[in-house]
Amino acid sequence: MIRTPILLTLVAFSLFSSCRYRxxxxxxxxxxxxxxxxxALGGIIAEQLTDYSLINSSLANREAVFAESLQHLRALSEEMKYEKTGEEAENEFRRAWTKxxxxxxxxxxxxxxxxxxxWIALNDSLLKYSGEVVYADELERMAYNIAVPEIMTESMIKSFCYTNLYDRIYVNFFSSSYMEYEHTTGGKVRIIQDTNYPFDGSIVLKIELQDTRYLDLFVRIPHWADRASVTVKGVKYNVIPGTYTEIAKKWKNGDEMEIVLGMRPDTVSNGQGNFAFTYGPLLLAYSDMQNDSLVFxxxxxxxxxRYVSPPxxxxxxxxxxxxxxxxxLQPYFSEEQEGRTRTAWIKTL
Structure with a gap:
């Protein structure tokens, strides 16, 4: 039998140890x-990742100019994750992220x-922690505009393309691809994404199952997709740009989901009197030796x-x-031409 003083000593040591080493x-x-x-990745993104003609020799000579600010953002995000800071701190982080x-x-x-x-690693981490579409939007923008072999690898894109938590599956990135995993009740689940995105905004998700299974699918609706629709077996689901559309149901082998994002051109400002055209996630660029003289x-x-390419x-x-x-103008990633200026920005008066 353990005497009371010895027992108290053991309890005290246990508490001290748990606090000291936790x-x-x-x-x-x-x-x-x-x-x-x-x-497995396919489509446009797979072509970019293996097209070594897109390699830009000047990339290696570019100096990092955001090391300090990105380190600060990383520190704020870690504090937010681990110390569970309040709403004010989260708002401060979002303002810093936006800047x-x-x-x-x-x-x-x-x-x-x-x-x-x-920047990609930070947004990847934030997406998995918060589940907010804004970070997936940013990852997709980076992927389709600068996914050259020196910067982005296939593994980096696979890290955020599809994510899951048990049978909750998040479709964060649109590209011809497929994912598969073992359902919590047994049996393989495969989701096949068939699309020509980002050249158009039509996407079909096909579900392959060994037997009927309950899945909770979360489909990203980009912030720019104000004409988007999600349909399963004739049923249209509510969509809100900048959020995930959730479809929680029992799925059968061969079931399909149709997603239409309604892409159209828009503009983005650089805050310095210039603008660029966008088309969905794509930044549109042009080549011109005298781009400094071009003013809108x-x-x-x-x-x-005017859209001039075939559908x-x-x-x-x-x-x-x-x-x-x-x-x-064509997508930024396509515009590498030896000896010519390459830019997306157009000056304004």
Whole structure:
């Protein structure tokens, strides 16, 4: 029998040890990455990742200009995750993140490898922790505009393309691809994504199952997709841009979901009197030796934009808003041309 003084000593030592050696608890994540072998990428993104003609030799010489601010953001995010800070701290973080995102946008054409990878890693972590679409939107924007072999790897995209928590599956990234995993009740689940995105906004998700299974699917609706729709067996689900549409139901083998994002051109400002055209997640760029002399003096640049490519092909636009000059714009990643200036930005008066 243990005497009372000895028992108290053991309890006290146990409490001291637990306090002395306890580490910070792991943050609760909304979802987790799957293993690389559970995902296969195809379509446009797979072509980009293996197209070594897109390699830009100047990337290696670019200096990181956001190391300090990204380190600060990382520290704030870790504090938010582990110390469970309140709403005020979370709002402060979101303001800091938004400012950084604006700086990244301005610097996108000259972003260093280190800055790009650190920004991608930060948003990947935030997506899995918070489950907020804004971080998935940013990851997709980076993937489709700067996914060259030096910056983004296949493994990096697989880390956030699909994520899950048990039988909650998040479709965070649109591209021809598939994912598979073992259902919690047994049996393989495969989700096949068939699409020509981002060249158009039509996506079909096909479910392959060994038997009927309950799945809770969360489909990302980008913030720019204000004409989006999600349909399963003729039933339209409520969609709100900048959120996930949840479809929780029993699925049968061969069931399909139709997603239409309703892509159309828009503009983004760099905060310095310049604007660029976007098409869904794509930044549109043009090549011109005298781009400094190109100035738009109108009020609505989109009305001067014309879609000229065949449906399903690489989006190509002409812009006639500058006197005596017609610009041809295509996705930024396609515009590498030796010896020519490459930019997305157009000056305004």
């Amino acid at each position: 580490t910070a608890p792991e943050p609760t994540e909304t979802s987790k990455a799957l293993k690389d072998e559970q995902i 950084q995102q604006e700086k990244i946008t301005r610097q996108l054409e000259n972003l260093s490898i280190d800055d790009a990878r650190n 003096s109108g009020t609505d640049p989109v009305k001067y934009l 399903g092909k690489m989006p190509t636009f002409t812009f006639s808003g500058i006197p005596q000059k017609t610009l041809v």
